[in-house]
Amino acid sequence: KQEVTQIPAALSVPEGENLVLNCSFTDSAIYNLQWFRQDPGKGLTSLLLIQSSQREQTSGRLNASLDKSSGRSTLYIAASQPGDSATYLCAVWSGSEKLVFGKGTKLTVNP
C-alpha cells in the first residue's frame, strides 16, 4: 500500500529565503508525482508534474526533483514571497489507478 509522507508539517521563513519541501513515498513503482498548492478555503492548484522517467521539472521559481529509486521528491522554492504562503501537497500516481496524497506542508512566508 502506497504511503506518502511530507516533512516538515509546517514551515515559517522570512521573505526572500530559498526553501525545500520534502516528500517521500513507500512504493517506488509510480507513474508520476505531482506537487499541488492549496490556499485556505480553496481548491488545489497543480504546480508541477514529474513523470516517472524524469528527474526534475521547473516552473518559474519552482523546481521539483524526483528520485524514484529512493522514493523521494523535493520542491525547491527560490526567493520566497508572502504570496507563496499556502499548503503544499505532494501526490503520487501508482498502479492502483489513483493519486495518493501526503498530508501537506503548511508554508508561511513572513514579509
Next chain:
Amino acid sequence: DTAVSQTPKYLVTQMGNDKSIKCEQNLGHDTMYWYKQDSKKFLKIMFSYNNKELIINETVPNRFSPKSPDKAHLNLHINSLELGDSAVYFCASSQGGSERAETQYFGPGTRLLVL
C-alpha cells in the same frame, strides 16, 4: 471560464438528511474524481469515473452514490448523513485514465457540515 466547478460551495444540514453535490468540468476531460478532505486536511480519493464508467470505488459507505450523466458531470449523492461526513469534498478531472496519469484539475470544494 471556470474549469471545474462545484455546487454548492457550502452545505449545512441535519443528521439523517439526504443531500447532493454537483460537479461540472468544461475541459473536455475523460476522467472525473471525488475526493474527501477531512478535518486533519488529509485528502483521499472516493470515486473515479472514466467516460461515465466507474473505475475506482474506495472503501466508502454505500450511503455515498456517485452519478455521471455525461462525461462532463459527476454528481455525489449522500443518504442519511452522519456527523462524520462533515468534510470538504473536492471534485477533479483529468484527460485520460490511469495509463496516462495526467495532471488533475480540482474544483473549489464543497464544505459540508452535518449538525
